[in-house]
Amino acid sequence: MYNRIIYYDILKSKAITLTTMIFVAASAMLVSLAAILVINLSGALDTLMKQAKTPHFMQMHSGEIDFARLTSFAQQNNNVDDFQVIEFLNMDGARIIFGDRSLANSVQDNGFSIQSEKFDYLLDLDGNIINVSDGQLYVPISYMRDNTTKVGDEAVISGKKFTVVGFLRDSQMNSSLSASKRFLISENDYAQISNLGSTEYLIEFRLKELSALGAFETAYVSAGLEANGPTVTYGLFKTMNALSDGMMIAVILLVSALVVAIAFMCIRFTLLAKIEDDYREIGVMKAIGLRVSDIKKMYLAKYAAIAAGGSIFGFALSILFKGMLLENIRLYMGESENSSFALLFGILGILLVFLAIIAYVSGVLRRFQKISVVEAIRFGTAQEKNVGAKRFWLSRNKLLHTNIFLGIKDVLTRKSLYATMLTVLVISTFIIIVPQNLYNTISSKNFIQYMGIGNYDMRVDIQQTDHISRKAVEIISTMNSDSTISKITLLTTKTFKVKTEDGSKENIKVELGDHSIFPIEYSEGRIPSAENEIALSTLNAEELNKKVGDVVTLVIKGKEKNLTISGIYSDITNGGKTAKAVFSDNSADIMGSIICVELPDKTLIDEKVLEYTDRFDFAKVSGIDEFVTQTFGSTISSVGKASNAAIAVALIIMVLVTLLFMNMLIAKDRYAIAVVKALGFTNADVRVQYVSRSLFVLIVGIVFGTLLANTLGEILAGAVISKFGTSTFKFAVNPFSAYLFSPLMMMCSVLIATMIGTASAGQIKISENIKE
């Protein structure tokens, strides 16, 4: 019996059934995709890190190194499973040339290594440990992605010729967020060029138990071993590798939650309309003694069929699209061992959507219990109460055209009817604006201030070289006589020891210099301005359990120095753990310096970058936009893609829902339309009345959606972003796109959908609908 009911019902309302199914399919697809991506990402990441045997603890170091002391430390520490020191030959980008193109503009620290013996292997694209022969060069995968070079190309490194024979995956430095990139060459070739760059050491440990990492880190710092460079641990490698795709998954999850909500709205609307249509029949069924649960089953059966159809279709779509979204994960990390599980989780996700729909439909159908048999049989409809807008009278309206008045009045009178459409429009606006604002925020210049980078135009990095301070002074003195430069500041990063709460000591990187010239955003407090002040990054403040006003103790040359925390700021660079202070210090080695420069004439940036690159080949000069693009480029482009997809999805949702809604409204209002037509209103008048309704609802929707996007959306986006080391988050809104272009786009879509949806109003015959 159910089959017949479903068949006839679907046949009668093909368009509505199809639309509902499309929404169910879309939500099923998104949930399934998110599940597949999460499983694949974590699987591929685990596989990559397992195959490459990523170090659990890695200390970069430039300068003198005492191998014997490190070896004895490794032997004596019970937690250490394996230990090695790898050389990393840092070379200026200008000396790395592919065809006619050099890496001079690259903001990455490009360097050369040989294949490791024990762990931290560099892998080929099939996940195998690479064996490299003389004259061969393996290039980091990111240079394949940006088409810098391809297999078979000739590469010239400091005058020595190599052939690019393949690309490599580096479990440490794959991510664009990692500042360094390793090229792989043979031992012989390495020996030949080793004096052409500066050598940095990667002191790497594998531990017996990863859980012992905390204790090991403390032991390493306490032993006072080599530490002139950043420290990176297993967890941070993992986070950096997962960041770009993780953000994409977060956006998909957000959108899928919203599409599920819209699917629910659609189901609610069609179901309520259907109940209204069948009001008398339901009354009769109740009157002849059918139980409410039996009647419910008839309706539930149809939605179970729609949900099942939509879910299967959604699953098929997710299998179709997963390749596209997995492309990045596959390229950077390779195949996941869990890919078979991934499908299973995709199915589980879809099952969840299916069950949620059934539960929801069942919930909506609860209103059967409230239907009065007598009322249903006598009137055939629920006795609607018109509420609201009592003071909004046509007789007092001089402002609005009568058709527009009638449209708005109808919306105000039948609020609950329009609530569904309003909700969908609010959600769609939210879907359009939040990813757009997020994209705009992370790609805006102001956002880099959250990221620990001041608002300057050009930066000169002096790292992995000797006599850093002398070289910095040399550059600055040149800049001082450069009239195109208006502001300069020198920031020098040094590593000190900081006392933690339990009395142990840890390394802390402190950027010294005048931070007031290019200030960054402080989530709490202010910049350090006095000698005894320090500002901490959010992650450092959390780790040291400190807040503004507290005192931290640095150990400098064995002497303790107390500094008051003046502020806390967001930072995503250097693993998010940094500090800023102004005191002068001559004790510790300089890890690196940056010179930040402001140029009043922004058109000169490219020219100046070239000029200073040519002049100071030991320094890395980059325009800030280029720096940001290269550092966060792939993250920004992932969010950009998701944002465009979200706009497309939301507009499709708007068009479909408006079409559906208008179709139903016209069917419901046939009598009222016949009346106004009998009174001499034209078809065009009727259309204007319906367009006024949808545009009025849309405008309210846009206002609420935008408000929601800028409040709840900002909090949500902030919550996602904060995982990566930022503490405060404010949307940078592009008013043109958010408040003009997007609303216009939405209006056009809704307008077109309304025109199509109300076309049938012209066919309504007065005589057929007004006869008693």
Add this chain to the structure above:
Amino acid sequence: MKKIIIADDIVKTFGEGDEQCNVLDRISVEITESEFVAVMGPSGSGKSTLMFALSGMDGVNSGKVVFDGKDLSAIGDNELSDLRRTEMGFVFQQPTMLKNLNILDNIILPSMRGNSKNATKISEKARAFMKRVGIAELEERDITQVSGGQLQRAGICRALMNSPKILFGDEPTGSLNSKSAQDIMDIFSEISADGTAVMLVTHDAMVAARTERILFMRDGRIVSELKLPKFDGTHMDDRIGKITVKMLEIGI
């Protein structure tokens, strides 16, 4: 007297093929200025369809309807709408009111199209009509808060707002009790006396007896016609008697 409506040999069919039937079967009729006409006939005889055809609400399959010199089949939808709004008034059996407007707003609705600036003037005119038909105090009421008779009076006010040349009534007293029906008929008589043509579709002899000309329909044709003197409030039984005799004569 000027002819307002001239219907010439009009045919209206419903259905297709074997099931096709002529609901209006070659009807020709003329209605003149300030004439008070009733159309009588059994259910399904085509009374309402005739009214819809004469008012341009529904097209005809052949023949033509000329309203005030304009051939309705030759003008577009928009012009037809304009004609209905400015030169015709309609009163239906069930009060065709919009649920979300109050009584006054429903009455002024047709006059307000593209005319919002004159809201005050239009409302004043509506209030005058409401006073005339005895519903002056109801202007702010919702349509669910008044009786059927009161709603029908409001419907008449709405029909009169644009000073139409003709007022069509489709069973205007069909859903009212006899007292209310009498009151409504009094109003129609007044309107007719003021110079507006009135055409009522009814199967109630009491209603038809108030008019001056009665067209009898059966199976889509006008089978007979009866003329009565202007109603002066007397001889009602006599008028009803004549109608009944005529109905018996033609067997409806």
